[in-house]
Amino acid sequence: MRLSRYFLPVLKENPAEAQIVSHRLMLRAGMIKQQQAGIYSWLPMGFKVLKRIEQIVHEEQIRAGHIPLLMPTLQPADLWRESGRYDDYGEEMLRIRDRHGRDMLYGPTNEEMITDIFRAHVESYKQLPLTLYHVQWKFRDEVRPRFGVMRGREFYMKDGYTFDLTREDALHAYNRHLVSYLRTYERMGLQAIPMRADGGPIGGDYTHEFLVLAETGESEVFYDSEVTDLTFGDREIDYDDRAQCQGVLEEFTSRYARTDETHDEALFNAIPEERRRVARGIEVGQIFYFGTKYSEAMGATVNTPDGKKVPVEMGSHGIGVSRLVGALIEANHDDKGIIWPEGVTPFHCGIVNLKQGDAACDSACEALYAALSAKGLEPLYDDREERAGAKFATMDLIGLPWRITVGPRGLANNLVELTSRRTGESEEMSAEAAVARIV
Numbered sequence: 359m360r361l362s363r364y365f366l367p368v369l370k371e372n373p374a375e376a377q378i379v380s381h382r383l384m385l386r387a388g389m390i391k392q393q394q395a396g397i398y399s400w401l402p403m404g405f406k407v408l409k410r411i412e413q414i415v416h417e418e419q420i421r422a423g424h425i426p427l428l429m430p431t432l433q434p435a436d437l438w439r440e441s442g443r444y445d446d447y448g449e450e451m452l453r454i455r456d457r458h459g460r461d462m463l464y465g466p467t468n469e470e471m472i473t474d475i476f477r478a479h480v481e482s483y484k485q486l487p488l489t490l491y492h493v494q495w496k497f498r499d500e501v502r503p504r505f506g507v508m509r510g511r512e513f514y515m516k517d518g519y520t521f522d523l524t525r526e527d528a529l530h531a532y533n534r535h536l537v538s539y540l541r542t543y544e545r546m547g548l549q550a551i552p553m554r555a556d557g558g559p560i561g562g563d564y565t566h567e568f569l570v571l572a573e574t575g576e577s578e579v580f581y582d583s584e585v586t587d588l589t590f591g592d593r594e595i596d597y598d599d600r601a602q603c604q605g606v607l608e609e610f611t612s613r614y615a616r617t618d619e620t621h622d623e624a625l626f627n628a629i630p631e632e633r634r635r636v637a638r639g640i641e642v643g644q645i646f647y648f649g650t651k652y653s654e655a656m657g658a659t660v661n662t663p664d665g666k667k668v669p670v671e672m673g674s675h676g677i678g679v680s681r682l683v684g685a686l687i688e689a690n691h692d693d694k695g696i697i698w699p700e701g702v703t704p705f706h707c708g709i710v711n712l713k714q715g716d717a718a719c720d721s722a723c724e725a726l727y728a729a730l731s732a733k734g735l736e737p738l739y740d741d742r743e744e745r746a747g748a749k750f751a752t753m754d755l756i757g758l759p760w761r762i763t764v765g766p767r768g769l770a771n772n773l774v775e776l777t778s779r780r781t782g783e784s785e786e787m788s789a790e791a792a793v794a795r796i797v
């Protein structure tokens with residue numbers, strides 16, 4: 359992409375309404391525009407990052423054997439009356455009536471609808487296990503939408519639903535999700551720690567939230583510092599191997615890590631003092647086993663091998679796709695702007711032409727652009743007639759991991775400059791060497 363032809367409406371001034379750094383930087387880098395409280399347009403660069411995150415989520419879900427589908431945003435109230443949640447959900451639910459006077463709602467989540475799909479099409483245990491998921495817009499009329507996309511009213515979420523015959527099978531599905539989530543966040547360059555969370559009205563221990571540590575996080579968290587040393591890495595995983603998935607769950611959840619809702623002071627104080635941490639975190643996902651709550655209420659049953667009919671065992675598992683954009687920036691920035699991890703960057707590399715209109719500089723930039731593109735990478739070429747300082751400031755603000763700077767002085771010796779956004783270190787090298795370094 360050539361910056362002169364792109365749509366990147368960067369702001370020079372700090373927007374007064376933004377209280378936290380990710381919100382400020384997303385506005386300044388021209389990623390989003392607020393349309394109403396908690397409702398945003400995703401401008402081209404923000405949209406690109408959102409889609410890269412979504413793509414990683416899809417790849418890891420599919421790797422785990424989960425099946426994508428797409429449910430609508432608008433749902434009939436009657437389904438929610440069956441589960442009893444139409445009245446229970448309260449003010450967070452946006453209720454709508456169509457021209458025929460039928461009650462509808464903009465889905466805040468999809469347990470009811472997926473259960474309806476299941477009961478319409480599945481009868482036998484032979485069709486289990488089954489995990490269906492989608493990535494779709496949700497609406498929750500949050501009392502206090504704030505921090506940009508972190509607490510929006512309209513937001514993008516991956517929500518997956520598991521269907522199993524037995525509780526053991528459902529717990530394996532839970533473990534599979536935990537493993538796939540660890541991989542998902544790590545691929546984005548993010549540490550998200552599974553923490554024991556509150557089962558809410560459903561109760562039970564079978565829920566974990568994934569938290570990214572950040573001062574601006576809305577949750578208070580308590581943990582053993584050893585949890586931050588754990589990484590999943592690139593180990594092989596067989597998602598059908600129950601013992602292996604259970605092993606990963608135990609490895610990642612046996613040390614103390616809880617949100618304030620489930621915090622237990624006595625257990626916490628049993629950790630050696632130097633390892634006790636009290637901090638804040640951003641909830642970027644949650645996994646939940648809830649058994650037959652919806653299947654019983656809505657009559658989603660399966661025939662068992664011995665000819666009985668039982669309500670199907672279920673769980674639901676969410677990732678805050680749009681919130682992750684903000685969380686990634688909270689975890690990756692400096693005073694100049696964003697620093698994208700390579701896994702989610704909107705463009706792989708910036709090209710800065712220090713002397714636009716100079717034949718040698720222009721053709722060297724074009725050649726770089728072609729070579730990077732031929733490698734399957736997406737460069738963003740700043741081909742505007744602008745001062746070098748302004749070009750550098752824009753590149754630092756939007757945070758591409760690499761910048762290649764092309765100027766007449768270097769070119770005289772066949773050199774360009776490669777700069778890492780994260781370390782700030784620059785190195786002179788040939789254009790070919792620079793291209794080879796970018797992944």
Ligand code: ATP
Nearest residue numbers: 507508509510513515641642643644676677678681
């Ligand atoms: P929170 O505690 O932040 O209100 P939640 O527990 O109500 O979130 P879940 O129902 O667990 O949310 O939804 C799954 C994921 O969707 C959350 O882990 C979070 O990452 C994301 N999410 C929830 N509410 C919002 C929101 N208002 N804006 C953006 N993302 C959200």
Ligand code: MG
Nearest residue numbers: 450498500509
């Ligand atoms: Mg909430």
Ligand code: MG
Nearest residue numbers: 555567641644
């Ligand atoms: Mg929560």
Ligand code: MG
Nearest residue numbers: 567641643644
């Ligand atoms: Mg939650």
